[in-house]
Amino acid sequence: MALFNLKINGKTYKADVDGNTPLLWVLRDHLDLVGTKYGCGIAMCGACTVHINGEATRSCVLPVSTVANATIATVEGLSETAEHPVQQAWDEVDVPQCGYCQAGQMMTAAALLSKNANPSDKDIEDAMVGNICRCGTYHRIHDAVKLAAVKMKK
Amino acid sequence: MSNIQSRRDFLKSTATAGGGLVLGFSWFTTEAFKPKVLANTAADVIDFNAYLAISPSGIVTIFSPNPEIGQGIKTAFPIVVAEELDADWEKVKVEQSPLDTKKFERQLTGGSGAIRHSWERLRKAGATARAMLVEAAAKKWSVPVSECTTSKGFVMHSSGKKLSYGELATAAAQITPPKDVKLKATKDFTLIGTSVKGIDNKDILRGKRLFGIDYKVEGMLQATIQRPPAFGLKLKSFDATEAKKMPGITDVVSFGNKVAIVGKTTWEVMQARKAVKIQWEKDKDLESSTDHDRIFKEMLNSTTPTVQRKDGDVEAAFKNAYKVIEAEYQCPFLPHSPMEPMNFFAHFKGDSIEMAGPSQTPQAAQGQIAKMFNLAPEKVTIELTRMGGGFGRRLNTDYAVEAAELSSIIKAPVKVTWSREDDMTGGIYRPAVRYRFKASIDKAGNMTGYMLHGASINAGNSTRQDNFPAGAVENLLIQSNDYKSPITTGPWRAPITNFLAYAEQAFLDEVAMAGGKDPIQFRLELLDKAQQRPVGKITYEPNRFREVTKLVAEKAGWNKKKKGVFQGFSVYFSHASYVAQIAEMAVVKGKPVLKKVYAAVDCGIVINESSARNQVFGAVVDGLGHAMYGNITFKEGAPQQDNFNKYRLIRYNEVPEIEAHFVNNGVDPTGLGEPALPPTGGAIANAIFKSTGKRLYNQPFSEQGATLG
Ligand code: FES
Ligand code: FES
Numbered sequence: 001m002a003l004f005n006l007k008i009n010g011k012t013y014k015a016d017v018d019g020n021t022p023l024l025w026v027l028r029d030h031l032d033l034v035g036t037k038y039g040c041g042i043a044m045c046g047a048c049t050v051h052i053n054g055e056a057t058r059s060c061v062l063p064v065s066t067v068a069n070a071t072i073a074t075v076e077g078l079s080e081t082a083e084h085p086v087q088q089a090w091d092e093v094d095v096p097q098c099g100y101c102q103a104g105q106m107m108t109a110a111a112l113l114s115k116n117a118n119p120s121d122k123d124i125e126d127a128m129v130g131n132i133c134r135c136g137t138y139h140r141i142h143d144a145v146k147l148a149a150v151k152m153k154k
Numbered sequence: 155m156s157n158i159q160s161r162r163d164f165l166k167s168t169a170t171a172g173g174g175l176v177l178g179f180s181w182f183t184t185e186a187f188k189p190k191v192l193a194n195t196a197a198d199v200i201d202f203n204a205y206l207a208i209s210p211s212g213i214v215t216i217f218s219p220n221p222e223i224g225q226g227i228k229t230a231f232p233i234v235v236a237e238e239l240d241a242d243w244e245k246v247k248v249e250q251s252p253l254d255t256k257k258f259e260r261q262l263t264g265g266s267g268a269i270r271h272s273w274e275r276l277r278k279a280g281a282t283a284r285a286m287l288v289e290a291a292a293k294k295w296s297v298p299v300s301e302c303t304t305s306k307g308f309v310m311h312s313s314g315k316k317l318s319y320g321e322l323a324t325a326a327a328q329i330t331p332p333k334d335v336k337l338k339a340t341k342d343f344t345l346i347g348t349s350v351k352g353i354d355n356k357d358i359l360r361g362k363r364l365f366g367i368d369y370k371v372e373g374m375l376q377a378t379i380q381r382p383p384a385f386g387l388k389l390k391s392f393d394a395t396e397a398k399k400m401p402g403i404t405d406v407v408s409f410g411n412k413v414a415i416v417g418k419t420t421w422e423v424m425q426a427r428k429a430v431k432i433q434w435e436k437d438k439d440l441e442s443s444t445d446h447d448r449i450f451k452e453m454l455n456s457t458t459p460t461v462q463r464k465d466g467d468v469e470a471a472f473k474n475a476y477k478v479i480e481a482e483y484q485c486p487f488l489p490h491s492p493m494e495p496m497n498f499f500a501h502f503k504g505d506s507i508e509m510a511g512p513s514q515t516p517q518a519a520q521g522q523i524a525k526m527f528n529l530a531p532e533k534v535t536i537e538l539t540r541m542g543g544g545f546g547r548r549l550n551t552d553y554a555v556e557a558a559e560l561s562s563i564i565k566a567p568v569k570v571t572w573s574r575e576d577d578m579t580g581g582i583y584r585p586a587v588r589y590r591f592k593a594s595i596d597k598a599g600n601m602t603g604y605m606l607h608g609a610s611i612n613a614g615n616s617t618r619q620d621n622f623p624a625g626a627v628e629n630l631l632i633q634s635n636d637y638k639s640p641i642t643t644g645p646w647r648a649p650i651t652n653f654l655a656y657a658e659q660a661f662l663d664e665v666a667m668a669g670g671k672d673p674i675q676f677r678l679e680l681l682d683k684a685q686q687r688p689v690g691k692i693t694y695e696p697n698r699f700r701e702v703t704k705l706v707a708e709k710a711g712w713n714k715k716k717k718g719v720f721q722g723f724s725v726y727f728s729h730a731s732y733v734a735q736i737a738e739m740a741v742v743k744g745k746p747v748l749k750k751v752y753a754a755v756d757c758g759i760v761i762n763e764s765s766a767r768n769q770v771f772g773a774v775v776d777g778l779g780h781a782m783y784g785n786i787t788f789k790e791g792a793p794q795q796d797n798f799n800k801y802r803l804i805r806y807n808e809v810p811e812i813e814a815h816f817v818n819n820g821v822d823p824t825g826l827g828e829p830a831l832p833p834t835g836g837a838i839a840n841a842i843f844k845s846t847g848k849r850l851y852n853q854p855f856s857e858q859g860a861t862l863g
Contacts, residue, residue, distance in 0.1 A: 001401070018401065025421035029376070034368040035361015037542075038420075039493050040574045044798035047493060075361035087359045094351045094764045097772055098224030099358035100365060100493040100542030128806040132798065134493045134543050135224050136775030137768065138806045 004068050008033070009077030019065030024048045026064045027074060035075035035103045039132070046131030049104040050074050056111035056127070075103035078110060085151035086110045086144075093144040097135035105131050109145045113152055119145070200323045202286065203331070204257040205235050205279040212307060212320030214241045217251045219258040220268045221514055222354070223541040223548070225827040226765035227268050229353040231276055233761055234269075237345045238280030238338060241319070242307035248353045253516040253536040261538075263514040264549050264645065266729035266825020269761065273822055281335045283326070290326035291317050340759060340820050347818070349764035354540065366512035366539040367497045367571060374499065375404060375568045377560060378423045380413045380432060381580055384791030385640040388437035389413065397429040405564050406430060414560050420571055438640040440791035443486075446611060446639075450484065450588035453609035453635035463619035465690045466629035471603025475594030479668045482590045483657035485853045487583035487611075487786040488646055491803060494542020495577040498557035501567035506533040507558055508567075512541035514548040522551055523558045534558075545776075546645040550582050575796040583786060584646030585613035587653055591661040594629075599669020601627055601680065606658070608634040612643040616650055622699065622727060623662070625692030626680035640791065647776065648828040651728045653853070656781065659724040659836030660850070663843065673723050673840065674707055694727045698756050701817055702734040706754035709815055710736040720746070722841025724833040731829035732756040732817075735774070737810075737837035739845040745861055746845040748778070748838060750811040753830055758821035770814040770830040777834025779804025782862055785854045808862040 006013045008031070015030045022041075027033040027050075036059055039047030043058040050059045051073035078084035082091065086106050096102050105128070112119055112127040119127070124145050133141065201207045207215045216232035232248045235241075253261055260271050284304055291309035292299045294317070301312045310316040319326075340346075357364055382388060392413050394406035402422030406415050413430055417423040439445075453459075472478050498511035507527065513519055516536045524531045541548060557570040572580065587610040594603035604627045608616035619632040646652060666676035678700060685696035703725050706712075712721060718740055725734035738750040751774050760766045783802040787794045795801040814830075839850045842860060850858050 021421050025419065028368075029419040029421065032370075033361070034363050034370075037365075037493070038367065038495070038571075040798050042574075042797055042799060045493070075359075078360075080360070082356045082359050090359050091351060091355045094349070094355065094768065096224070096352055096355060096358050097226070097768055098493065098541060098543040099352075099354065100224075102358055103361050106359065125807045132493070132803050132805060134491055134545075134776075134803060136772035136779070136804070136809070138775060138809045139771055139812060140768065141806065 002065070004064055006064070006067070006072060007070070008072040009074060015064065017064060020063050022060050023050065023062045023064050023067055023072070024059040027059065033074050033076055037100055037103055039101070039104075044132075045101070046104040046108060047101050049107040049131065051107060051111055054111065054114060056108045075107055078106065084110070086113065086148045089144040089148035089151055093140050093147060095137050095140040095144050097137055101131060101133045101135075105133065105141055109141075109148060112145070113149055117149065117152060119149060200327045202283040202327065203279050205276065206239065206283055208283070208319050208323040210320050210323055212245055212318050213247055214239065214245060214307070214319065215247045215249055217249050219251045219254070219261045221261065221263045221512070221516065221538045221541060222250065223263050223514060223544045225263065225769060226352065226762060227263065229350055229765060230269060230761045231272065232353065233345055233350055234273065234276040235280040237343055238277045239284045240304040240306065243345055243350065245307055250538055252538060253520060255517060255531070261517055263544070264546070266731070266827040266829060269823045270730060270825060277337050278335060281337050282331050285332050285335050286326040286329045287319055287322045289329050290322045294325065346759065346761050347763060350762050351764065364540040365494050365542050366499070366510065367494050367542070369499045369510050369539055369569060371499070371501070371567055373567060375416050375564070375566050376418065376420045376423050377414050377416045377568050377570045378420070378427050378573065379556065379560075379570060379576070380415070380427055380430065381576065382411055382434055383579070384434075384440055385581065385642070385788075386436060386438040386440040386791040387434040390433040390435040392430055392432040394430045397426040400426040400429060407560070407563050409559055409563060410556070412556065414570070416560070416564055416568060424573065441639060441641065442789050443787040446586055446788070449611065449637050450609045453637060454482070454588065454590050454607055456635050459607060459633040459635050460615070461631070461633050462615060462617050463624060463630065463632040463690070465624070465627070468603045468605050468629040468631040471594045471629035472592065475602060476597045477668055478592065478594050479665050480590070480592045481661055481664060481851065482588060483660065483851050484588040485586060485653040486784065487586045487641065487643070488780060488784045489578045489583055489786055489801070490545040490547035490646060491578065491801070492541070492543030492545055492547055495574055496547070496553040496572040496580070497570060498554040499567070499569040500554075500557040500561035502527070502558065502561040502565065505529070506535070507561070508535050509554060509558065510537035510539060511554060511557070512539050512544070512548055513551070513554055514541070514544050514546075515551065519551040519554040522555050526555065526559065527562065545647040546649065547582060550644050552582070574798070578801060579793040579796050581642035582644040583641065584652065585616070585643040586611045587613060587616045589616070589654070589657045591657070593661070593665045595665060595669040599666070599671045599676070601665055603627065603629040605631045606633070608654075610634065611637045611639045612641065613650065616654070618650060618654060620691055620693045622684070622694055623680055625688045625690060626684040628689055630689070641788070648728055648831045651726065651832040652777070653835070655724070655726040655728070655832030656835030656839060656853070659726065659833065660839045663722070663840045664849065672713070674703060674712055677725060678703060698732045699725065699727060701819070702732045702754040702756050705815055705817060706734040706736050706752050709754065709813065710738070710752040712736065719749075720841050720845035722837045722839065722844055724836030724840060726829070726832040728829045728832050730824035731826060733830045733833050735833040735837040737841040739841040741845050746842050748810045748841070748862060750813065751778070751834065751837065753812065753814045754817065755814060755826075755830060756817040756819065757826045757829065758819065758823040760816050760818055761823055766816065766826055767814055769826045771812050773828065773830035774812055774834050775804060775809050777831040778809070778838060781835035781838060781853050782855050782860065785857070804862075
């Protein structure tokens with residue numbers, strides 16, 4: 001066990017855990033940040049996507065010890081009030097079915113848009129291909145990423 | 155027409171077949187539905203009936219009884235109530251009801267049946283409250299009810315006076331609910347048929363605690379369970395000495411062939427599980443996929459299959475045929491793979507038990523758990539969480555029951571979470587099936603005989619004997635065999651038809667082409683026959699079948715496409731809805747590439763356009779993805795795929811363009827969670843055949859050389 005001071009969504013969280021514990025489970029079990037989801041545990045589905053220093057990263061295979069000094073963002077940090085352009089776009093396009101994968105989808109999209117304000121269809125595809133949606137909302141995810149890009153410019 | 159069941163009878167009988175449901179509109183006859191003023195939390199809330207309450211501040215709370223799995227029921231049900239109530243949707247609050255068998259019937263998500271079952275009672279719930287509010291206003295103003303109208307949460311009088319529902323709620327609650335209440339004409343709907351955003355969108359998008367896997371109470375323990383690694387094995391012994399010493403672990407116990415590791419956090423119990431040494435022993439046959447291939451052949455050669463339906467004399471038809479066409483189609487077992495793995499919370503308290511989690515069928519879970527502990531059902535309370543998908547998996551109660559059992563053993567509140575590997579290897583798969591088809595045609599290409607033999611592993615009757623083309627063929631034989639295997643199976647989105655539709659629709663194309671007929675024309679002729687001179691009983695309405703067929707042909711420009719575009723057609727009736735699809739392929743660098751899928755859907759009245767489209771798109775993507783890739787194979791009882799690195803799900807870059815059209819014929823709404831899936835595989839297989847000349851007889855297609863994207 002070791003004590004970690006984690007910088008998440010602009011706040012500092014303390015967690016007394018084994019350093020090998022994946023960030024996903026620290027968020028979910030220790031810090032009550034359950035928006036980040038478990039889907040596969042082997043970096044294949046994207047449900048657990050968070051931002052580490054601005055990069056979309058799979059938290060299910062990321063030992064907490066490696067992010068002790070990193071800037072971490074989770075879905076809860078997009079916006080408390082769902083006003084982040086990505087959240088707004090996701091709502092307007094009415095993307096979710098079950099909704100379970102959508103935190104990961106949005107975090108992937110938000111990381112893409114923060115670096116690339118005008119993503120091409122190919123750019124979007126390259127970013128989103130790692131996130132599975134079992135309900136098959138891919139068409140709406142595409143539309144929502146496009147809409148979010150427009151919103152971010154305003 | 156005489157032997158086509160009337161719509162009403164059909165609905166009644168399917169509802170009853172679905173599990174002894176009592177139809178009828180009974181909610182305001184029971185005690186629970188007398189209006190009463192509840193001294194609730196912040197503001198007083200006045201209950202009008204099981205579905206709705208109005209607070210004096212004007213907030214209308216609509217209770218949604220059925221579990222939300224992503225099909226949009228938690229938005230759709232309230233839309234129907236709000237429509238008849240004439241509520242202001244912006245001021246409607248929706249709450250998920252816990253399991254309450256006194257207030258609600260059929261708190262179930264399955265069979266695409268929720269809307270069908272509740273359509274009328276939801277409308278009456280809204281309309282009755284509206285009538286009470288109008289009467290209260292009329293009394294206050296001393297005017298006749300007929301001079302009052304309602305809109306967006308207000309009662310208005312022709313003089314211009316108006317009162318909000320909130321202002322009227324207390325007085326309205328004193329009025330006896332009318333027994334017969336007039337419902338709106340469908341043309342007067344203002345909310346139904348529009349696009350309403352998912353009621354939980356904002357919470358989902360902010361990452362709120364909504365799903366079963368997020369559930370938490372103070373002092374709750376976490377558990378993971380090791381189940382037998384192969385079907386046919388049972389627990390012999392285990393040694394948890396090391397595991398018990400690991401950090402955070404509180405207990406390791408075994409029950410029912412399982413070993414449960416209990417501790418403080420999910421990660422710790424997952425780690426400790428690896429340290430438990432377990433011995434398994436053989437209990438039943440340890441089957442491999444090669445055994446299944448052999449078993450299928452044996453069943454198809456059986457001389458004593460169960461005859462499901464027999465019309466005319468199929469053997470004579472085959473003997474006198476101009477041509478006989480034969481083919482066999484096979485599909486593998488499939489896991490459901492909802493994104494949220496199985497999980498359930500249980501807190502056993504001796505004389506009662508509290509449960510919470512994602513269940514499509516909480517009432518069944520309640521019954522089984524009550525029985526296990528010899529408790530009255532009402533002593534088992536179940537909170538319904540949002541479900542991260544289910545696709546039929548959560549119609550099984552195993553994961554809820556085991557959580558209850560574990561809690562009773564360790565005497566503590568506990569949540570059991572399945573890993574993806576547990577979820578994928580734990581069984582309750584879509585059953586594997588092989589179908590043999592045989593058909594005869596005359597010189598003109600008309601189908602004179604049709605035989606279907608279903609051979610299945612743990613599927614029961616793998617046919618739908620009264621479905622199309624039954625009724626449209628003079629000589630028909632539908633029969634089945636089933637093999638009992640230790641591999642557990644269960645319903646998978648659009649049970650049976652998720653594969654039967656593919657096999658049948660591909661085979662019908664083979665028959666049409668053997669007779670030189672256009673595939674759509676061939677089906678339309680059969681449907682004409684079923685309409686005009688039906689043979690035996692039929693469960694479908696040929697007219698509606700025809701309508702979706704024609705609509706999709708028109709939208710996709712059937713037979714009108716330029717060179718290089720290859721179209722495949724498929725149409726299916728399931729869960730009381732009709733869906734026709736056309737898939738379009740192009741050949742790029744010698745390979746067929748799926749470009750587009752058109753869908754024409756008759757699900758009666760569309761309640762929420764946005765959600766309906768989402769369901770149709772999702773079902774097409776699901777049907778496509780699993781037809782392309784889905785496969786679980788076995789070696790000595792052990793599933794060979796255990797996570798998404800070995801089991802492929804369709805991804806963002808692999809979906810074709812989709813275009814969906816709704817017939818919207820004003821007929822009472824039917825289901826939409828499943829019906830758009832069954833036709834997809836057939837449409838694609840038929841398009842692949844057109845573009846390559848290769849007929850795909852087995853799923854998954856990818857193992858026969860098909861690629862996507
Ligand atoms: S849970 Fe991390 S990628 Fe699937
Ligand atoms: S919305 Fe259900 S998994 Fe994506």
